[in-house]
Amino acid sequence: MDNFSPVWSAIELGWNFSQKKFPEIDSGYSVSRVSVEHRGAYEIMGETGQREAALDTRLRDSALSQLDYPAVGDWVIHTKNARHDRRVLITEILERDSIIIRRSPKQEPIPQIVATNVDILGIVTSADQPLDERRLERYLVTAFSSGVVPVLIVNKSDLKGTVQRANYVRTQYPELEVLETCGIHGSEGLGIQEITGDGLTVALTGSSGVGKSTLVNRLLGEDIVRTGEVRADGTGRHTTVRRQMFALDAGGVVIDTPGLRELQLWDGSGLNLVFPEISEFVDLCRFSDCSHNEEPGCAVLEALSSGLISESRISAYQDLSHDLKELRTQIEIYERSKRHRRDARP
Numbered sequence: 001m002d003n004f005s006p007v008w009s010a011i012e013l014g015w016n017f018s019q020k021k022f023p024e025i026d027s028g029y030s031v032s033r034v035s036v037e038h039r040g041a042y043e044i045m046g047e048t049g050q051r052e053a054a055l056d057t058r059l060r061d062s063a064l065s066q067l068d069y070p071a072v073g074d075w076v077i078h079t080k081n082a083r084h085d086r087r088v089l090i091t092e093i094l095e096r097d098s099i100i101i102r103r104s105p106k107q108e109p110i111p112q113i114v115a116t117n118v119d120i121l122g123i124v125t126s127a128d129q130p131l132d133e134r135r136l137e138r139y140l141v142t143a144f145s146s147g148v149v150p151v152l153i154v155n156k157s158d159l160k161g162t163v164q165r166a167n168y169v170r171t172q173y174p175e176l177e178v179l180e181t182c183g184i185h186g187s188e189g190l191g192i193q194e195i196t197g198d199g200l201t202v203a204l205t206g207s208s209g210v211g212k213s214t215l216v217n218r219l220l221g222e223d224i225v226r227t228g229e230v231r232a233d234g235t236g237r238h239t240t241v242r243r244q245m246f247a248l249d250a251g252g253v254v255i256d257t258p259g260l261r262e263l264q265l266w267d268g269s270g271l272n273l274v275f276p277e278i279s280e281f282v283d284l285c286r287f288s289d290c291s292h293n294e295e296p297g298c299a300v301l302e303a304l305s306s307g308l309i310s311e312s313r314i315s316a317y318q319d320l321s322h323d324l325k326e327l328r329t330q331i332e333i334y335e336r337s338k339r340h341r342r343d344a345r346p
């Protein structure tokens with residue numbers, strides 16, 4: 001049955017052998033990479049081809065949070081399933097090099113994995129849309145918090161409007177790589193090839209309609225992913241509904257994601273890296289828990305009044321800090337109520 005399924009070596013699927021030893025595993029087991037996760041069902045790719053997979057009960061029973069389940073990008077160990085031979089059983093998730101997490105769009109304060117073992121997060125924007133600086137900050141914090149290198153991809157370079165944006169980004173983030181791409185004209189200009197290759201995993205994220213799936217198709221050399229029309233207001237319909245990883249002929253993998261209406265932070269550890277001009281003053285405030293609103297001896301407010309930092313950046317920084325603080329409180333309350341419910345059980 002699997003005779004026609006292509007097989008992939010680990011390096012083709014993004015394993016970086018120069019940085020990490022491949023695990024030795026028992027006979028009867030294999031290592032593959034999760035390419036799709038959909039409501040508890042998985043698709044994996046690897047040396048045994050493309051397979052459907054389910055979770056081993058032991059793995060499922062030991063999961064304490066969303067983060068303990070396999071996600072797109074995970075390397076997993078699997079074995080034959082005694083009951084259904086079609087689906088293999090995932091018995092273990094290999095340690096992750098990086099994990100991109102956002103706050104779940106559900107009401108509960110729980111995390112949602114966007115992708116794991118990612119090297120580069122491509123933040124895709126469209127040249128004909130104004131750059132949303134506040135959105136970009138959230139994407140950058142998410143990337144830095146997960147240990148992933150962000151790259152700004154300004155797609156639709158055939159349309160007008162790129163120059164101004166590139167200037168803003170170059171001034172604000174001198175170290176951020178900016179690629180201009182075009183998903184529909186000629187193969188030249190598809191600069192995204194520069195960041196893909198053997199041993200590399202690139203995940204594309206960004207609003208709906210900016211051309212993520214089109215870029216994935218261009219990298220694949222054929223139209224495999226459905227792409228969508230853009231509405232008159234410039235926003236896209238959600239044509240891509242699930243995250244999916246694809247192996248590239250030229251080596252490495254790319255992960256396509258559905259457009260995120262909003263990206264809510266889960267991990268804020270990268271915040272100061274995105275606001276270096278502000279964080280440089282934070283430690284100089286008189287009070288260690290200074291909220292930089294009105295406290296005496298606030299070095300951030302002083303820097304603001306002497307024109308060293310901009311008002312909009314400070315308010316963005318404060319909004320994000322506030323969201324993160326709020327999230328911590330919500331998590332505490334949520335965990336406490338979960339414990340209560342557990343303890344109340346007979």
Ligand SMILES: Nc1nc2c(ncn2[C@@H]2O[C@H](COP(=O)(O)OP(=O)(O)O)[C@@H](O)[C@H]2O)c(=O)[nH]1
Pocket residue numbers: 155156157158159181182183184185207208209210211212213214215226227228229230236237239240259
């Ligand atoms: N003009 C232009 N249109 C593009 C380009 N890339 C994608 N599109 C169009 O933008 C629309 C949305 O593309 P899609 O890949 O579905 O966006 P996604 O939601 O980010 O995956 C489609 O109609 C594409 O044909 C580009 O470089 N230039």
Ligand SMILES: [Mg+2]
Pocket residue numbers: 212213214226227239240257258259
């Ligand atoms: Mg898409």
Ligand SMILES: [Zn+2]
Pocket residue numbers: 282285286290291292293295297298299300301
């Ligand atoms: Zn302060």
